[in-house]
Amino acid sequence: MSNEIKPSIVLVHGSWADGTSWQHVIPLLLQDGYTVTAVQNPLISLPDDIATTKRVIESQPGPVVAVGHSYGGAVITGAAVGNPQVKALVYIAGWALGPNESISQLIGNAPSPLVKAIAPDAAGFLYIDREKFHEVFAHDVSPVEAQVMAVTQKPAASITFEQSMESAAWQTIPSWYLLAQDDRAIPPELQRFMANRMGAKTTEIRASHVPYISQPREVANLIIEAASSVVTVSSAVK
Template sequence: MDTLQTLLISGAVAIGAAAGQPGVARADVTKIVLVHGANVDGSTWRDVYDNLTADDYKVTVAQMPLTSTEDDIAAVQRIVDIQDGPMLLVGHSYGGVVISEIGVDPDVSGLVYVAAFLPDAGESGGSLLASMPTEFTPDKLTVFEDGHYLIHEEAFLSVVGNGLSEDDAIYVARSQAASNSAILEYRTRSAAWTEKPSWSIIATLDRTIAPDLQRQMSQRAGSTVVDVENGHMLPMTNPAEVANVIRQAAEAVE
């Protein structure tokens, strides 16, 4: 047997042994695209990003303009288009609307919703909120003439940011990205969860999107459901738990 053949056989044996060893992760999907919610930006994903990249996942954080859902879809689609191969889309809050549209892309293998909307075709975030109201009400908002809005600081701290440390809650409240109110009126055209596997992390103490609404949408979608006992900002308050569900999804999809 010549040297080259010996090296090839030895290498194949070594790879097979490594794949069979417990503790060696062999995720089918290694590319993750994270999509933030309204009134925030991609920095809310930082701890989840760090957690996943430590395990050699390729993680990309999309940044949306929040000027309209059409603009947001276009921004995330650009990120999807530059990925090489299959990926997971992960959406927090309003980001669930966006990934439900883009998730029909053939390179998307699965969807992970984090305290998020899982709209069916024809539904909007606003109509879903109205179906099961919470403390997140119009009087908590300042709406400007151009249609953009900001959440009052006190309301952000008590309604959106419950569960965050005081310093983090104040920082996120004061670094808000103004969002156009039209994003809550946008009616989805596609519901990717009807054809792709999905996971849903429910924030059981959420004061923004009612936990019962999250559960109802998740059950309708046939999602694998995981409860986390905290408020709406799970990517910041519980990054390890969120990252763990994303890992489970990456290992489960084909």
């Protein structure tokens, strides 16, 4: 007797975005019968964002697939540590940090065009220059949509790029990685390094840093692939 329970999917946005940035992916997951929750992180500090995401994960009724885009990858890497609820991690052009490793430490070894387009405000929150946003962040998104993204960008505190965590969830949880080959924010070779280090099941596509906006079907397919592995495991146990 089969008693399959689909996992809940928790989506975690990156810097310069909020939970609504998953708007093209969410309907595809809902149509496939998944319970989906998009986290709204404050982007004030990595520990704060990890704590917010942990609360959302712990509120889910059963097994969870945690998905992180960009900086959201660093968040799920910390938020899923030690939580048996999380059965799979999915990184969408995401930061899969190792223990005691920061984003600035990694990007320093492989600078990207995005870095030169970022400017802080008086309080130390970082913005992407609106004139450069389309080119460095979302060049395969329509100019109109990229303009809206630039205008509504949610700034990130500069400290979020300097902070690290003691443990990385991918060391014990199966991981998937969607590598964006035309990314101008996180260099593709750096994404490949992180994916290989994790032993992640990796899919590469020709996309900018925001494939979840420009190619939502591809992103949804990878999330569903990861989620399907959880269903299979759950069914076998039962």
